[in-house]
Every structure is written in C-alpha cells, then in structure tokens.
Amino acid sequence: MAYSQKQPDAAAVEEDERQYGSGPLSREELDAKYPHRPHNHSQTFPFHELFKSLFNPLNDIKKRPTGPTVARAKQGPHGPNNPSPHEMRRNIIQRFMSRWRSEVGDDFYPAMRLIVPEKDRDRPMYGLKEKAIGKLLVKLMKISPDSEDGYNLINWKLPGQSTTTRMAGDFAGRCFDVLSKRTMRSTVGNMRIAEVNELLDKLAAAQGESQQLPIFETFYENMNAEELMWLIRIILRQMKLGASEKTILDLWHPDAEALFNVSSNLRRVCWELTDPTQRLDDEEGGIGLMSCFQPQLAQFSMFSFQKMVDRMGVTEDDPEFWIEEKLDGERMQLHMVEDDSVAGGKRFAFWSRKAKDYTYLYGNGFEDDNSALTRHLKDAFDPRVRNIILDGEMITWDPESDLMVPFGTLKTAALEQQKNPFSTGIRPLFRVFDCLYINDQDITKFTLRDRYKALTQSVRDVHRRMEIHSHVVAKSVDEIEPLLRKVVAEASEGLVLKNPRSMYRLNSRNDDWMKVKPEYMTEFGESLDCLIIGGYYGSGHKGGRLSSFLCGLRVTKNIIDSQGANPMKFYSFFKVGGGFRAEDYDKVMYLTAGKWVTWDRKNPPTEYIELGGPDGQYERPDVWIKPSDSVVVEVRAASVGSSDSFKTKFTLRFPRFKRIRTDKDWQSTLSIDDFINLKAKAEADREKEMKVDSSRKRMTKRRKKELVIAGNDSKIKTPYGGPQTKILEGLNFCVLSEMLQPVKKSKAEIEEIIKSNGGSIFQSPTAKEHILCIGDKKVVKVASLIKRGHTNVIKPSWILDALKQAEIDGPGKERFLVPFEPNHMLHVAPESREAIARNVDQYGDSYARDLNPQELKGVLEDMMPIKNSTFSPTAFLSELEQRGKGLGELRGSLFRGCVAYLAPSDGKQNSATELERKVARLRFLFAAGAIAEDLHAEVTHVVVTNEDRGQVRALRQQIAESGRRKIPRVVGWDWVTESWSEGTLLDEERFAVV
Structure with a gap:
C-alpha cells in the first residue's frame, strides 16, 4: 500500500494516541491487529470543515429546483462545464478526500465515521433520541421546560408556542433555532474531528443523564449553533446529505463497498484501502470468520408466479426451483471457530442483518452461563467441522403449542432463557437456511445446491433450538399457490422462492431470491367507517400540523357491562395518513377546532380511549379528542393483520382515507363486534384464485419485436445454407x-x-x-x-x-x-x-x-445512477410500499400502480378542453401512471372528459361483458388534475362519472 511519506508531527502523534487509546482495543492492540494501518502526518481537520466543505455543499444541491424545464433554463445540457447533480456531488466528495490525503494523511477513518455515522459499527448506540437530547439541552442552557424555547425543544414535533413554526418536525433545525440565541460562541470553534470522535466515544459509553450532561457541556462550550446542529444529526445518525454511503465508499476506494459488505467494518475499509490504485485480491474480498458481513436479501417481486420463476432462469434441462416458508424473525449469522481458550473448545459469534452483535445474548461458547442458545448446541455440528459460518433466521418458538410466535418477542424469550435455560416457555430457535463458510473455505461462490449439501453434512438438528430450514423442490409454477394458501391459513409470513443454481451475493436483492407474501395478493378491500380518536404531528414540511390520525373501534355492550366502562369508549385500531388532500385536513381541523387535548402519559384518558401494549402506551398520539367531539372517516385497506401495537390486537394494512362521513357520529361507527363479523364474512368469501396484485407496479403493453440495429430498420439476417460472408474464416x-x-x-x-x-x-x-x-x-x-x-x-x-x-x-x-x-x-x-x-x-x-436499441437503453440507464449499481428502483419502491412508507407526496410517484384507459374522443371538444386533456395525460404519465390501449384485464381506471360522458354507458357495457373480477373505476379528467394539484391520490368516488 502507498501510504503518506511525510513523517507525523508531534501533534498528530498525540492526536492518534488519544483517539485510538480509549476504545475497546488499546492502541497497541490496534497496531497488532492492523500492522500496516496508516498514520496521519498532520492533525485532523477542524470539525467545522466537515459541514463547510462537505455537508452544506451537498445539501445545497438537494435544495436546487429540479425538473427538465429548470434544467434547460438554468443549467443547460450536462457536460464538463455544466455537470449533473450526481457529478457535482461526486466532485464535492472527491475534493474533500483529496484535501484530506494531502493535508492530513491516509487515515480517513476519523472523518468517515462522522460522514456515514449510521455505518459505524465500532461505536455503540448512544441511547439518545430527540426528546432526551432536548431535555439535556434544556438543562444545559438552564432554561425552563415550560418556556417557549424549552417547550419547542422537548416537544419538537408540535407547533411552537410563537407564530414561528417553520422548524416544527425538524429536530436538528429546531435545536439550531434555540441554540443560535444563546450559544457560548458566535463563530465556529476549534475542535478537531479527532476530538469530536473521542468525546462521542465517551458519550456512547456514558450511563444516564449525569454522565451525558458534562459531555454535552463540553460540546456546547466549544461549538457554535451550526456545529451543534450537525453534531446532533451525527448523534441521531440522520444525515440526509443526498449522497449514499455507496457513493462515498466508492469514491474512497473502488473496492471499499465490497470490503464493507464482507466485514461491516468502516475501520477496516479505511485502514486496509488507502491507495485507490491498489486493488483487492479475490480472497481479500471474501467473507471471513468472526467478521460480520452484509447478507443477501430476498427481492420484493410484484410479478406473476410464472414471471418470477422465469426470472430465476429455469430451463427445460434444469426446471427446478426451491420454495421456503418465510420466517417472521430476525436475520442472523452464526460464526463458530475452534478456540481452546473457551470452555468446550468452540467459540461463537452472532450478528444481525444490521451488524448488531448479539453474542452477549445467544452465547459465545457451550459453557457460557449467559447463553440463551449455544449451551444447547453441543451436538449440533459434525465432529469434522473446525469452523463454519451459517446464515439463517432467529425466531421465537412456543414449545407448548409447538408454533412460531409472531415477531416482537424474540429478545424477551432470549433473556428468559438466559435466566432459566431449561424453561418450557417461549425460546429462541435458530432456523438455518445457508452455509457460507466451512473449514477455512469461503463457499459463497458455490451454487445454493452445493451450499445446502454442505449444510446438511455439517449441521445436525437440535430439536427446537437450532434446525435446518426445510424447502420444497418444485418444478412447476402450480406448486406455489397451494403452499401460499397453506402459510396464509397458518398466519405465516409468506414464501421465498430461490434459485438453486445461484451463488450467494452479499448485500444484494436480486431475482435469485424472491418473496411472496400474503399482503402482496389481491384479497381484502373493504371500506370501513371509523372514528378519529388521536392525532400525530408531522415532520419536515408537515411540521406544526396534524398529518396522520389514530382511529378506533367502538367498545361493544358486553365489554361495557362486564367492565363497567363508559359507553363512549374506543380501542385503538390503526393509523391513517394517506389519501388526505389539503381541504380534507382543513375540514377535519375545522370540525374539531378547539377540542384537541395534549396526551398526558402520566394521566391517559382511559375513560374514553385505550391503547395497546402492556403499559397502555403503544402508538401513543400527540393529542387526543373526546369521541363525541370527533369526526367519522371512511377508510379503505388492503388487508387485516394481527398487531400488539393496538388495543384491538389487530390492525389494517395500508389504510387510505376515502372521505369524511358527516352523516355519522360516534354512536354509529364500527364496533369491535361489527368488525369481527365483517372480517369473518370477508374470509369466508375468499375462495377466489389467489393472484399477485400487479396493480401497484406500472404495467406497459409489451409487444414482441424483431431485434433491429439502432438507426436502421433492417432486421438481423441469420445466414444459413452455405457461406454468406468470410468474417469467421480461419477461426x-x-x-x-x-x-x-x-x-x-x-x-x-x-x-x-x-x-x-x-x-x-x-x-x-x-x-x-x-x-x-x-x-x-x-x-x-x-x-x-x-x-x-x-x-x-x-x-x-x-x-x-x-x-x-x-x-x-x-x-x-x-x-x-x-x-x-x-x-x-x-x-x-x-x-x-x-x-x-x-x-x-x-x-x-x-x-x-x-x-442495438436495448443496449443503448442499458448504457443510458447505467450513466445515472452509477454503473454497476445494485440499486433497483422497482425493488426499492416495492419495499417502501410493503413497509407502509411509499414515496409520500412526490408527484413523480403519484399514479404508480394506476393503469388508465382513455375513452376515445368524439372530436367535438373545443381547443381548450383538448389542451387540458393533453396536459392531464402528460401529468398522469409523468407521475408513473400507465396508459392502456384497450380495456384489458389490468386497467384500473377509465377516464373520460365532460363532453364524452355519453360514452359511459357503452363503456360500462364493455366492462360487464368482459367478465372481469375487478371492475375499473370510471372517472373524469378532474380526478387526475385535482390529485396532481393536491399531491396525493384522491378518492375516485368524488369524481365518478355515471
């Protein structure tokens, strides 16, 4: 490796000793572990250089207006003299790194752990969230919690007490607003990056407010408001710079991401990869024992079963694919090595998908007294196994019912097993589905078939402690649906389809592993009338106002009689924030003005509202409202699932606001018994064929075309029957x-x-x-x-x-x-x-x-994002939607999943109407909508203009005659234009054309 040739000055040596001498490993131990680690020849940059040269410039690019019109008018075409935002970000990061190498040295680790703090596994979590930091700052500045600034810090999501609420929902921004009035310094301080890291290490080790407060006081005395704002973002690990860690790692060294994937260790990345011209060998880029790696993940797929299987590359010669039950637990990797210093001769380590070390919980050896698992694994390995790495899922198992327990009880079960290892209560169970390393050999490049064979020859089942996860070997798409129905009936997570010919790809989602979950399926779709019982303030641009609501089910008479409860009582049921437009929010607030009450955790309104959880505080709202003062809303949901977060013990999946029911009051809303009956009826009617819900992904009509040469309409000629050219002569x-x-x-x-x-x-x-x-x-x-x-x-x-x-x-x-x-x-x-x-x-x-056109399209797509990026927009959007997040109010995703058939014009529209129709059509396409050429099976909306309403009857007749199970909505163009204006998908019934 080519390290800096300059000799370290005395200040740099002292800085190195301080920042690397107080961690889990001493400086001497670090030098022994990393004998070639780089040493900086000068002190690290002042902390303020990070945000002046890096953070603020990157944020400025995020704030620039975007869109093709702005790009053309203000930026011109991208090129060497006018780079794209992506190139600008890369240039900013590269300049900072070049300066560091030149002015500081080759040890970039002190800066890297502040630039991407969420990837720093060496520093433990601080145990500090926004409210706790707010309380520390209130004490530090010696202001009253009830003062305006004290209130704004502790209640950072709520509107400020003054008329200025621009920082509501942005905690770091609100801290800046308060600190700028009373910091010790008006200019930037002189704390260096190494000093900040040293103090942050102490903060991570601090226990309780008494130890945390002096550390914050040191920062407060040596930093101005802007420095403190960025420090708080680093502590919260919420940087949001607009540049991913992949980009940053790639710019430091071409192999940095690959090494991070196999080690999850920023220190190792920075210390082993200092010279970008020196590349890793294949062996250096592989996984290693006792070194956490980033596991392969299953793809979220919205394709039909047949398409999923096709994408796995099955052939007539090898039509096999595997079907596994998807487990509802925590992804875990187990490492085991021979070690005579440990009782039993075997040493273990456990890491989660997020690289959190769980060895303290599950055990480091057969004789570990604090082990919840390893003490039971003495017979789990073949005697020939010297070392091994296993990939699997840690789940909670109930021995009495012999069933898997839903996610959320794993840590409780493990702690109970630590105290009582032979308890018959719930326990952790490690289900192993892959073997990645065996007897000093990395086998991630082997096929899944070969890895599974190695697994079965190396590991033995230990009943309900550690077991090999079984799979079904399938050769036909028809084998998927019966298994999916089975896991639905058993309330399981779903299925995973796997390609047995595939190798293991670190930190990747691809078509070799694909999830099929019940909530992806077209099943439940009722509209329900429920009462708003609580509200949550938003963050970001929604800060300072209620952005989502807690809804409840009315307690039924038998519960009221048995408990002597108030008849006006509701159990928490679900949260809803999607589907509202601005006027809906305004109407809710108008109808409930002056009736909201701040939630008091010490004195909850249990007379009217009960929440979930053992302490009755799960999904606690910021404010609540008396049922008789509230409003009824109609919502639509995808499905119902069990949940301990709500008092009802079940909740709606993906609820969406439909309309306000001013014709109903609290007494006529859905009760618990009503909903149970409705749910039972829906399940009884669920006998239709189970199909993947493809309405969420953009559907385009595809036609099989002959391959043509770009810029040439002539077809490829495949020569037969004698020589046609001599192009291959002599080969x-x-x-x-x-x-x-x-x-x-x-x-x-x-x-x-x-x-x-x-x-x-x-x-x-x-x-x-x-x-x-x-x-x-x-x-x-x-x-x-x-x-x-x-x-x-x-x-x-x-x-x-x-x-x-x-x-x-x-x-x-x-x-x-x-x-x-x-x-x-x-x-x-x-x-x-x-x-x-x-x-x-x-x-x-x-x-x-x-x-050819396909290759040209691929080249253009590879230009942005970075070539060879594993990022998949489709998979990313699908994952967001499955986790109930989506893309919020981004217009570019507004009509994603909508397939519209545009009723043909009768030619009588005036020019203004025709122009409006064209604009609305372009907006629909821009916002990820798809337009169908005919009324095929995937159409979700039929759109007509006011002048074309005469066609509606004929269109409905065509739809009825098609025998479709799912009927598209017939709406006017104003549904598109108003949804665009409001920035959210509005309920179609308001724009229905009859």
Missing part, C-alpha cells in the same frame, strides 16, 4: 451450449451460423490450438473450463454482433472482426480481463460497433 470454434440471449438458438443452429460464415467447428475445446469456446450456460463442460481459470468462454451473442457489424460496414470491411467486450463473455481469464475491458468506455459503450 476455430467449439460450441459448448445453446444460446439464451438475445434470442434462443440450439447448439446446432449456432454451429450452422459459424460454418455459413467461414468458421470451423470442433467438438472438443482441446482438439486444436486457438479454439474459441462458445457458451451461454454453465453446463458441465463450461463449468470445467471456468474452474481451470485460463480459458475465455464467449457468449454466442458475440457472433451475431460480428455479423451485424459486417452487414453495416458493407463488403469493403467485412473482414473487420468485432473485438470481445465484457458483455460478450461468460467467463474471462485473468490475463485477458484488462484487454477486454479496454474495448468499451466507462459506461459499457462499444468502441468498435453500433449498439
């Missing part, structure tokens, strides 16, 4: 498998193409020297060549590309042979890798041939 080929992409062709067809263009065919890759091996699948022969490592395996698509380019260039250049490119290769020998990579530019654009 020897061995075709090892069929062709899969871009078109499917048999081995014989590929050989015929080669012979028709002058090439020679051999059936063995060793039959002659200089044979080009052609293959598109890892059949046995291909796998054998790859294992040897020094033979290139070329995809058949290279042959088609060579023929296409010969056709484009014409007879005068038909001897020009397209060079190999990375996407032409199934396997590249190490000695050829660099030469082949030089045949394309940084985005994968070929220097030697014209691209």
